[in-house]
Every structure is written in structure tokens, then in C-alpha cells.
Amino acid sequence: MHDLVQRRAEGLYCPAGRFYIDPWRPVATAVLTHGHGDHARTGMGRYHTSAAGLPILQWRLGQQDYRVHGYGEVFTLGDARVSLHPAGHVLGSAQVRIEADGQVWVVSGDYKRQPDPTCAPFEPVLCDTFITESTFGLPIYRWPDAAEVARDIVQWRDQCAVRGEAAILYCYALGKAQRLLAELKPFVDRPVYLHGAIAAGVEVYRRAGIDMADTRPVIDAADAVPAAATGFAGELVLAPPSAAGSAWLRRFRKAQQGFASGWMRLRGNRRRRNMDRGFVVSDHADWPGLLRTVRETGARRVIATHGDTHALVRTLAEAGVAAEALETQYGEDD
Amino acid sequence: MKRFAALYQELDRSTATLDKRAALVAYFRDAPPHDAAWALYLLAGGKISSARRKVAGTGELRAWVAAASDTAPWLVDASYDQVGDLAETLALLVPEPQRAAPERGLADWIEEVLLPVANRDEVERREVVVAAWRGLPFDERLVFNKMLTGSLRVGVSQRMVQQALAEMSGVPIARIAQRMLGTWTPSPDFLRDLLSEQDLPGDRQQPYPFFLASPLEAEPASLGAVDDWLVEWKWDGIRAQLIRRHGEVALWSRGEERLDGRFPEVEAAAAALGVDCVLDGELLAWGEDAAGPLPFSALQTRIQRLKPGPKWLAEAPVRMLAYDLLELGGTDLRELSQAERRRRLEALLQRHPDPRLCLSPLVRPASWQEAATLREASRERGVEGFMLKRARAPYQSGRRRGDWWKWKIDPLTIDAVLLYAQSGHGRRSTLYTDYTFGLWQGDALVPVAKAYSGLDDKEILQLDRWLRAHTRERYGPVRAVDPVQVFELGFEGVNLSKRHKSGVAVRFPRILRWRHDKPAEEADRLDTLKALAR
Numbered sequence: 116m117h118d119l120v121q122r123r124a125e126g127l128y129c130p131a132g133r134f135y136i137d138p139w140r141p142v143a144t145a146v147l148t149h150g151h152g153d154h155a156r157t158g159m160g161r162y163h164t165s166a167a168g169l170p171i172l173q174w175r176l177g178q179q180d181y182r183v184h185g186y187g188e189v190f191t192l193g194d195a196r197v198s199l200h201p202a203g204h205v206l207g208s209a210q211v212r213i214e215a216d217g218q219v220w221v222v223s224g225d226y227k228r229q230p231d232p233t234c235a236p237f238e239p240v241l242c243d244t245f246i247t248e249s250t251f252g253l254p255i256y257r258w259p260d261a262a263e264v265a266r267d268i269v270q271w272r273d274q275c276a277v278r279g280e281a282a283i284l285y286c287y288a289l290g291k292a293q294r295l296l297a298e299l300k301p302f303v304d305r306p307v308y309l310h311g312a313i314a315a316g317v318e319v320y321r322r323a324g325i326d327m328a329d330t331r332p333v334i335d336a337a338d339a340v341p342a343a344a345t346g347f348a349g350e351l352v353l354a355p356p357s358a359a360g361s362a363w364l365r366r367f368r369k370a371q372q373g374f375a376s377g378w379m380r381l382r383g384n385r386r387r388r389n390m391d392r393g394f395v396v397s398d399h400a401d402w403p404g405l406l407r408t409v410r411e412t413g414a415r416r417v418i419a420t421h422g423d424t425h426a427l428v429r430t431l432a433e434a435g436v437a438a439e440a441l442e443t444q445y446g447e448d449d
Numbered sequence: 450m451k452r453f454a455a456l457y458q459e460l461d462r463s464t465a466t467l468d469k470r471a472a473l474v475a476y477f478r479d480a481p482p483h484d485a486a487w488a489l490y491l492l493a494g495g496k497i498s499s500a501r502r503k504v505a506g507t508g509e510l511r512a513w514v515a516a517a518s519d520t521a522p523w524l525v526d527a528s529y530d531q532v533g534d535l536a537e538t539l540a541l542l543v544p545e546p547q548r549a550a551p552e553r554g555l556a557d558w559i560e561e562v563l564l565p566v567a568n569r570d571e572v573e574r575r576e577v578v579v580a581a582w583r584g585l586p587f588d589e590r591l592v593f594n595k596m597l598t599g600s601l602r603v604g605v606s607q608r609m610v611q612q613a614l615a616e617m618s619g620v621p622i623a624r625i626a627q628r629m630l631g632t633w634t635p636s637p638d639f640l641r642d643l644l645s646e647q648d649l650p651g652d653r654q655q656p657y658p659f660f661l662a663s664p665l666e667a668e669p670a671s672l673g674a675v676d677d678w679l680v681e682w683k684w685d686g687i688r689a690q691l692i693r694r695h696g697e698v699a700l701w702s703r704g705e706e707r708l709d710g711r712f713p714e715v716e717a718a719a720a721a722l723g724v725d726c727v728l729d730g731e732l733l734a735w736g737e738d739a740a741g742p743l744p745f746s747a748l749q750t751r752i753q754r755l756k757p758g759p760k761w762l763a764e765a766p767v768r769m770l771a772y773d774l775l776e777l778g779g780t781d782l783r784e785l786s787q788a789e790r791r792r793r794l795e796a797l798l799q800r801h802p803d804p805r806l807c808l809s810p811l812v813r814p815a816s817w818q819e820a821a822t823l824r825e826a827s828r829e830r831g832v833e834g835f836m837l838k839r840a841r842a843p844y845q846s847g848r849r850r851g852d853w854w855k856w857k858i859d860p861l862t863i864d865a866v867l868l869y870a871q872s873g874h875g876r877r878s879t880l881y882t883d884y885t886f887g888l889w890q891g892d893a894l895v896p897v898a899k900a901y902s903g904l905d906d907k908e909i910l911q912l913d914r915w916l917r918a919h920t921r922e923r924y925g926p927v928r929a930v931d932p933v934q935v936f937e938l939g940f941e942g943v944n945l946s947k948r949h950k951s952g953v954a955v956r957f958p959r960i961l962r963w964r965h966d967k968p969a970e971e972a973d974r975l976d977t978l979k980a981l982a983r
Contacts, residue, residue: 392462426524
């Protein structure tokens with residue numbers, strides 16, 4: 116039996132269907148799992164995407180030759196029957212199921228098992244071989260309930276308010292920011308302020324009908340945004356990680372900085388970034404989530420791609436699953 | 450425990466000194482005295498579990514957590530490699546309790562739960578620790594583990610704790626610092642005495658907090674006239690306070706350890722003085738009638754020996770070179786000027802000439818220029834450069850900039866090849882920041898030095914990425930990397946050593962710069978380093 120998916124210089128390749136999954140170099144046919152920069156790149160001849168993921172690709176990649184598919188809908192590429200299934204990572208994120216030569220392979224892309232009000236929940240797909248991410252592939256990574264974390268964030272904002280400080284929360288502009296806004300909605304009594312790089316993504320999500328907390332742009336004109344007059348003291352501000360240490364911060368007279376990411380599970384990561392607070396919210400599967408998912412796919416062979424693959428591969432091997440690691444160019448941002 | 454965990458969290462989160470101090474003040478003001486005494490003990494670096502009072506060893510903790518969390522032992526180790534902090538690793542691996550156990554105060558945890566099982570069978574100790582893990586939520590579990598593994602590492606200096614106590618009680622910080630020196634038992638009584646405004650009998654038994662010099666980074670001419678300064682050689686020995694009170698002698702190292710018994714020749718000289726005093730100076734190994742000290746490695750053979758026999762006393766005789774007089778005949782002299790204290794010190798020691806307890810001589814350069822010239826000969830003299838002390842300054846406590854400077858000679862340097870890397874601790878726990886370097890011997894690279902510092906954050910990240918991609922082998926937390934990166938290392942000295950595989954031991958190695966321009970073949974040879982050894 117040959118491998119349905121192989122690693123080539125351009126990316127993960129399916130010879131039976133003559134297409135690539137999330138390629139990192141230009142190819143004729145690409146099937147994308149989601150819109151993050153390390154998975155969705157320009158320069159492909161044709162893009163296959165989930166319907167829910169289309170607006171994100173249009174925002175990030177502009178006008179392209181898109182082929183849109185509903186979750187679970189089977190389409191044919193070469194000799195392969197292909198379908199996309201929810202991965203629960205960000206809006207429109209998908210796992211790719213490939214059936215050819217009597218085998219079924221699933222490429223997970225990035226995924227998580229925690230509930231997320233901004234996207235369809237992960238759906239386990241039975242398969243022979245499962246190619247899984249393992250960004251957080253160690254048992255120290257176990258995620259707390261996101262609603263609890265949202266409550267902590269609001270509590271932090273209120274502590275900042277007492278001290279006359281703005282609460283600047285860094286988070287990735289696509290996915291994490293919107294999920295936070297959705298989780299925060301039940302707990303906030305006033306708008307959350309957004310850095311420009313985040314506002315665009317929030318707009319895409321709003322148009323897709325996702326319910327999120329009320330937001331306002333960070334604008335300095337005090338007549339348009341009253342909070343600007345006080346340097347946004349006591350307000351929660353979402354900004355991309357790239358804004359940390361930039362001139363953009365100068366408008367906040369006094370501020371605390373927090374970071375929302377699965378990496379914040381470790382104090383060392385928070386301190387290295389010089390953050391006052393770390394909030395553990397991840398769009399990737401935690402350790403129990405990885406193990407549970409492998410189990411639910413029924414796969415007899417597992418290939419771990421990006422992240423700390425070593426521990427996951429060894430743990431699966433000790434449990435009797437044929438497991439190996441595969442080098443890719445996907446990042447570990449969260 | 451909740452209160453102490455909350456304090457720990459506040460200290461851990463805050464990067465501002467003022468906020469930390471405020472959190473400490475609030476804690477010591479509000480906490481029950483019994484808890485506060487133990488908190489002080491822990492913040493000051495005190496340990497619950499030690500060799501003599503074993504509650505849990507680090508190896509045991511790893512094994513216990515593996516069993517308690519159903520995690521393979523190798524996976525516990527892999528987790529620890531990533532986290533870099535054992536206490537935190539343990540806290541992360543144990544599942545969150547379904548229901549929190551009833552609250553217990555910090556002192557209760559220590560005195561009622563942990564200490565009673567100290568030195569008992571492993572089974573008993575494990576039961577107590579695992580039961581605690583099962584009942585404590587994450588924040589408290591973390592602090593609990595920090596107590597077991599020994600150090601809080603929360604960015605709070607001894608001085609900051611003392612400042613908080615001084616602010617809260619109104620007792621001068623110098624007195625608090627003095628009362629906290631040495632060994633003490635954490636109890637409400639100790640805390641009461643510590644913050645007492647009265648003179649206490651115990652105050653007379655303690656050494657004074659050491660005044661520490663800062664490295665001189667500017668040109669010495671910026672310090673003003675050379676006449677305003679006392680210039681001394683900077684010795685490479687053990688800084689110590691020699692206390693003679695009521696005829697009894699005690700010797701304290703600057704690490705606040707009592708050295709009594711280790712250096713009987715110095716104690717004998719002090720006993721012979723005939724007058725009570727407190728001297729600040731340097732312990733050095735120094736052969737009889739020799740012009741200069743023996744290398745630090747000779748002194749090192751003496752440090753560990755509680756009661757050195759005649760062989761050691763003859764092979765590495767130790768003397769104290771005194772450079773300050775802090776107390777004479779029961780009177781605290783620290784507020785006097787440096788020059789006046791020096792004058793009294795000279796008068797005292799001239800009355801009692803004894804090579805085992807003698808003056809650290811003054812160098813009297815006519816100008817800074819002459820001083821700079823003299824300083825060039827430091828290495829031949831076996832010293833590290835100069836100490837500069839402002840003539841009119843009092844004896845202060847801790848590292849206060851301005852009146853005491855160490856003006857050290859430029860370090861020796863070698864170009865060495867990076868061989869191994871290991872992850873760091875604290876802020877750098879998720880990065881590989883502890884490096885081992887080697888030099889050429891024939892066509893092999895021999896490890897000669899470990900260095901932890903000297904790169905900036907950007908370089909650390911860059912090197913971290915590089916070495917993850919160029920790992921040859923992993924031994925637990927250590928990675929052997931392709932031997933291609935060259936670094937210029939600085940160090941203070943090098944001694945021949947039988948204990949080191951390379952045959953040499955370097956003192957205070959650190960990275961000066963990353964030699965991107967240099968191929969590994971052009972790194973230095975081991976012989977070059979050996980030629981520098983004393």
C-alpha cells in the first residue's frame with residue numbers, strides 16, 4: 116500500500132488526486148484547511164475551500180479561482196474522492212478526508228476540541244491514516260474552560276480600571292480575537308476596543324453572522340471616541356502581537372499588557388514576552404484532545420506534523436498505534 | 450494557603466518593584482503572624498525540605514507525579530524539559546481537583562502536614578504530598594510545590610522583603626537585615642523580635658549586612674580626585690566578617706554562612722587580638738612568606754573541610770586580609786567615614802602584628818593614570834584589579850551604587866565552539882540558554898566552560914532556533930549540537946585542575962560575543978588556555 120499523502124518540496128501532496136493540501140509553494144491545485152498565513156498562501160492556480168472559510172480567504176488572499184464546498188460534500192479530484200469536515204479551529208476550518216485506492220486518509224489541519232462559538236465543532240472522521248497537528252503535544256497542556264478565562268479577562272480589565280490603566284490584550288487577529296469577543300459577550304457591559312489589524316477580521320466574522328461583543332476602533336479623536344480622552348483607561352483593547360513594543364502603544368498613557376494563547380500555560384513564556392498577564396485560550400487541541408481525537412478516528416496509523424511531535428509519537432507507539440513524525444512548514448502560532 | 454498563593458501570584462505577575470513591595474506590605478500586615486513568619490522564611494530563600502529534613506526529593510516528586518497523573522516517567526521528564534521548572538511541571542501534570550480541600554493556613558501546612566512526615570518512609574511522605582496535590586487548585590498547588598522543591602524564584606530580593614518590613618514597622622532596614630542574617634526559626638516570636646524597636650540581646654550576636662561594590666563602568670576620572678578615594682587590591686578570595694565579641698570569635702561568609710571551625714588559624718589570630726571588634730575582609734590561601742596569594746583553587750580545597758587536619762593547614766594556609774573595621778570595643782563604627790575606619794583598623798592591627806590576620810594594603814596612586822598603570826600588573830599579583838572606596842563614605846548595606854566600586858581588569862578571552870545546550874530557568878525556561886563550549890585538542894573538541902549569559906534576547910532566540918534544527922543527539926534535557934558556532938568567551942582566571950577532564954578550570958566564564966565571522970576550525974586550542982593557567 117502506498118501513501119495517499121506524501122511530503123514534497125511544495126507541501127503535502129496527494130498523487131491520486133494530483134492536488135496539494137496547504138502548500139507552501141505555488142502549485143496548480145490546492146485544498147486549504149483554513150485561512151491562517153502558514154496554511155493559505157497566494158500563487159496557487161485553483162483553491163478548494165469550505166464555504167464557511169471563503170470570506171476569510173477572500174479577505175486574506177483577494178480574488179482567486181475558488182472552488183467552494185459544503186462540509187461533508189464529496190467532490191472528485193483525479194482518482195480521489197475528497198470531502199471537507201469541520202476542524203473547530205477557526206471560522207471555516209476544515210479537515211480533508213481523502214478516499215482512494217481503497218484507503219481513507221484524513222489531514223486534520225489545525226484543530227481543537229473545545230467548544231468555540233465562532234465555528235462549527237470538530238467532527239471525528241473515521242480513517243485508516245490520520246495526519247494530525249501536535250502544536251501542544253505534551254501533557255502539561257490542558258485547557259481551562261474558555262468562559263472562565265473570559266471572566267478572568269473582564270476581572271483584569273476592572274483591576275486595570277481601578278489603577279487608571281488600559282488593559283491591552285494581545286491575540287492573533289484571525290480566529291483568536293473573534294473567539295475572545297464571542298466568549299466575552301455575556302460578561303462585558305461596554306465596548307471592547309480594537310486595533311486596526313483586528314477590526315478587519317471582526318468585520319468578516321460579523322458579516323458571517325457570528326455574535327460577538329460590541330466593538331469600537333482605537334481612534335484618537337476624543338470627539339469620536341470618548342475613551343481616547345483618558346488614554347483608554349479602564350478599557351479592554353485587543354491588538355495583534357506585532358503591536359507589542361510598537362509606537363502604536365504610545366497613546367495609552369498607562370497600560371497593562373496581557374496575551375491570550377495556549378503558550379501562556381507556561382509562566383516562562385509569559386515572562387519572556389514581558390506580559391503582565393497570560394490568559395490560556397488556545398485554538399489548538401490540548402494533550403487530552405490530541406489523544407482523544409486519535410482514538411475517535413480509529414486510525415491505525417498516525418502521522419504527526421507540526422509542533423512537539425516527539426512525545427505524541429512515542430506515546431501513541433507505546434499504545435500500539437503506528438505513529439511517525441513528518442516535517443512541515445506550518446507554524447506554531449496560537 | 451490561599452493568601453500566600455495570592456501573594457505569590459501577585460509577585461510573579463508584577464514587573465514593577467513598587468507593586469511588589471506594596472503586595473508584600475499588605476501581606477505582612479494582614480496575614481496571621483504564624484503564616485507571615487513562614488512566608489518570610491520562604492521569601493528569604495529558606496527551604497522546607499533539605500538533606501537533614503527530607504520531605505520530598507526531586508527524583509521522588511517526579512516518580513510520584515508520574516504515578517499520580519498516570520503519565521509515563523519519560524513523559525514527565527519531557528514535560529519538565531519544556532517547562533524548565535519542576536514545581537510548575539508538577540502543578541501542570543496533576544489533574545485539577547473535583548472539589549477543593551478545606552482551607553489550611555501556610556504555617557499549618559508546613560508544621561502540621563509536611564514537617565511531621567519529614568525523614569519518614571517514602572510511602573508516608575508520598576501519601577501526604579499526593580493527597581495535597583489532589584485537594585489544591587492550580588495556584589496553590591504551584592506554591593505548595595515551590596515550597597517542596599526549595600526556591601520560590603519570584604523576582605523578590607531579600608532587600609525588597611526587608612524594605613517592605615521596614616516600611617510596615619518603622620524599624621530601620623539595616624537592623625532588620627542584621628536580625629535576619631544566619632539561621633533562625635520561623636515563628637511568631639521571631640517575627641515580633643525582628644520588628645521590635647527595642648535593642649535585643651540577640652542583636653549583639655549577629656554580623657552586619659555586607660556592603661557590596663558595583664562594577665565600575667565609567668572612566669575612573671569621572672569619580673573625581675583620586676585623593677577622595679581609598680584604593681585597594683581586589684582579592685580573589687572569600688569575603689568574610691570576623692566577629693570577636695566578649696572574647697568569642699565567629700566567622701561569617703558573605704553568603705551568610707558561618708565558617709566557624711573551617712579556618713582555625715584566622716580564629717586563633719582573632720582570639721589573640723585582646724579586644725572585641727568586627728572586621729570585614731578577604732580570606733585567602735597564602736603560603737608563609739609568599740609575596741602573593743595561592744590561586745583560588747587552593748582556597749577551595751579548604752572551604753569544604755569542617756576541621757582541617759595539619760596536612761591541609763600546611764598545604765593551603767589561610768589568612769584574612771582585613772580592609773574595614775565595623776565595630777570596636779562594642780561600638781558600631783559604620784557611620785564613620787571610610788578613611789576614619791581605615792585609620793582605626795590600621796592602629797588596631799599594628800598593635801597586634803600577625804600574618805594570619807593582617808591589613809589589606811592601600812595602594813596610593815598619585816593619579817588615576819598611575820592607578821591604571823598599576824592595575825595592568827594585577828594578574829601577575831594574583832588580584833582581580835582594584836577596589837575604589839570613597840574616603841568620606843559610611844559603611845552601607847547591600848549593593849548601593851556610588852561609594853564602593855570594583856575596577857576589575859579586562860577578562861581573558863578565548864574563542865570556543867558551542868558543543869551542548871540545555872534549557873534555562875525562570876524567564877528563559879522554554880529556551881536553550883545554558884551552553885557548554887569546547888576548545889581543540891588535536892582534532893577533537895574538549896569541553897572547557899559553561900556559560901549562561903552574555904547574549905541579548907534576540908541572539909538567544911536566534912541561537913535557540915538554530916540549535917533546535919542542528920541537534921545531533923539528545924541526552925535528557927541536553928542537546929549535542931553541530932560544532933560550528935564560535936563564541937568569544939571572557940573569564941576572570943584559569944587554574945589547572947585535576948577534577949576537570951580538560952585539565953583546567955575557568956573562573957566566571959561568560960559570552961562576550963557571537964563570532965559569526967569565525968569558522969569552528971579557527972577556534973582556540975586547549976593548549977592556549979592552559980598556557981594562561983596559574
